[in-house]
Amino acid sequence: MSFKKTTEQDSNYDHLEEMSTSSLLENINNEDQKVALAVKKVLNKIGLLVDIIAEKLANKGRLFYLGAGTSGRLGILDASECPPTFGVSHDLVIGLIAGGDSAIRKAVEFAEDDTEQGWKDLKEYQINEQDVVIGIAASGTTPYVIGALESCNKNNITTGCITCNEGSPLAQVAQYPIEVVVGPEFVTGSSRMKAGTAQKLILNMITTTTMIKLGRVKGNKMVDMQLSNNKLVDRGTRMIMQALDVDRQTAANLLKQHQSVRTAVNYYKNAHR
Structure with missing residues (x-):
């Protein structure tokens, strides 16, 4: 299969600057409605990864998210919500971003192009075979993420990925790839839009389902939530x-x-x- 970046293809819309506010909003919403349907197509792949994660976390393992830019920020967001929502340790789900914590707010130039830094970042946490690492990259080509997963594979660490292009280098490296193809963005190449939404939906599914399987929800209630406000x-x-x-x-x-x-x-x- 030849690799084609649908995330970089021209938008289905043109002359955006000439559209009215209502037209812009309606068209963005039309595109957004495609995201949930794209996620539905990969539920079996998400399920395979969730079962592995739940088993690892039940046996003292941890879950790591690794990404750059929007993808990295989404991983950090999902990880940061687990302790207050489910009452788990901050060390159970960990989000890492290319360029370090300063990149959460401000882009760090060329940080995502370092093929070795991702593995270095993971090693600071004494990453081991009990853990799971999920690489997040809409393009599926981010060197920071791909390099980290390659090193994880060499060290018998379970790897997964979330990407929005089919047949990407990242999906070929990950043991449990999730490829959710949402098509061209409303603004060409702006993968913080549909691709970012798809990634967020899948991250929600992964941690919520995992925490339910680990007994952190009773009935339908967050009985272990932190009483922080x-x-x-x-x-x-x-x-x-x-x-x-x-x-x-x-x-x-x-x-x-x-x-x-x-x-x-x-x-x-x-x-x-």
Whole structure:
């Protein structure tokens, strides 16, 4: 199969500067609606990777995301949401970006072109065979990511990828490739748009499904979430009220005492057997 970057193909629209605001928004929305359908086509590939990740994390492994630019930022975003949402350690899901943390806010020139830096960044975390590394690159050609996955493979570390071009060099390197082809962007080559949305949807699926499989959700509730603001304290209180059929004050007292929805519910049930 010849490799063709659909992420770089000309937009299906032209003369954008001549469009009205409503036309621009409608056309962007039309393109966005294609993303979920493209993701649906690769659910089996996502499932294969999730099962591997859940097994590794259940046995003291970690999940690493590796990317450059928008892809790197999306990985960091997903990783950063896991501790407050699921109550896991900040060391369980880790996002790395070419150019280091300063690249989260401001692009670092040519950082993504270093084929060795990705592996160096991973080695700072004592990466090992228990871990899983997912390379994220819309183009599927980012040297920082490809080089890292090649080194992971040589060291018996499980690798996956999320890319938006079919048959890319990155997909050929990854053991568990996810190729979600969303087609040309509304603004030609602007892969922060549909490609970025597709990557975000898949990242949501990977960590949410993994955490559910690891027992971090009960019923449909985030029973291990961190109580880091008043909104979450209120949510936790309501969750306890619903789970135990108690009044708000009782639920609030239980949450304040135990600082965890799961712990509060278990304590109350054990005490009222």
